[in-house]
Amino acid sequence: MATIKDTPTRYGVISRVLHWGMALLFAAQFASAAARALLERENALRETLWSYHTNLGATLFVLVALRGIWGLLNIPNRPPHSGAIGTAAVAGHVAIYALMFLVPFTRLLASAGSERGFSYFGIPIFPARETEIAWMQVPANLHGEMGWLLLALIAGHIAMAVVWHGIIQKDHTLQRMTGGQ
Numbered sequence: 001m002a003t004i005k006d007t008p009t010r011y012g013v014i015s016r017v018l019h020w021g022m023a024l025l026f027a028a029q030f031a032s033a034a035a036r037a038l039l040e041r042e043n044a045l046r047e048t049l050w051s052y053h054t055n056l057g058a059t060l061f062v063l064v065a066l067r068g069i070w071g072l073l074n075i076p077n078r079p080p081h082s083g084a085i086g087t088a089a090v091a092g093h094v095a096i097y098a099l100m101f102l103v104p105f106t107r108l109l110a111s112a113g114s115e116r117g118f119s120y121f122g123i124p125i126f127p128a129r130e131t132e133i134a135w136m137q138v139p140a141n142l143h144g145e146m147g148w149l150l151l152a153l154i155a156g157h158i159a160m161a162v163v164w165h166g167i168i169q170k171d172h173t174l175q176r177m178t179g180g181q
Helices: 013-038 044-051 053-077 083-112 134-169 173-178
Strands: 118-120 123-126
Touching (some): 013 044, 013 053, 013 134, 013 173, 044 053, 053 083, 083 118, 083 123, 083 134, 134 173
Antiparallel strands (some): 118 123
């Protein structure tokens, strides 16, 4: 029987929908960044993928906040992490969450202080300014690098789920996140 909240044996429906839905959105986001980095200008695929990057980033920012709140509310229901591996798992998850927040935050902050402003799917969020606020632009200088670091951490997260939990420990962690038995 599917539950809304997490339990020690299975993640709830909300956690699973947020996890896998955001995984798909992050895959699309990284595809847009990779296309921009690897394909030449005036490439139709590059331009199409890049056209949704900003709105998708803002969407992910909101979802990260919701997922973080939901995760904190469910901490008592989740299996505990113990030992050095448990400590490393917690540190890895904290780093992923921090970057999932910081990567879009740095761009949104820059947009709030820019001469261009920001609209979310055509809805004005930050109006254009007459003059740019320089300090608000500085953190965005690391936006791309933090994004690629986030991708590396996500790749490590996937590897640990498949190799450590699935092959070595055989502890059914993947089944808990997919809703399987």
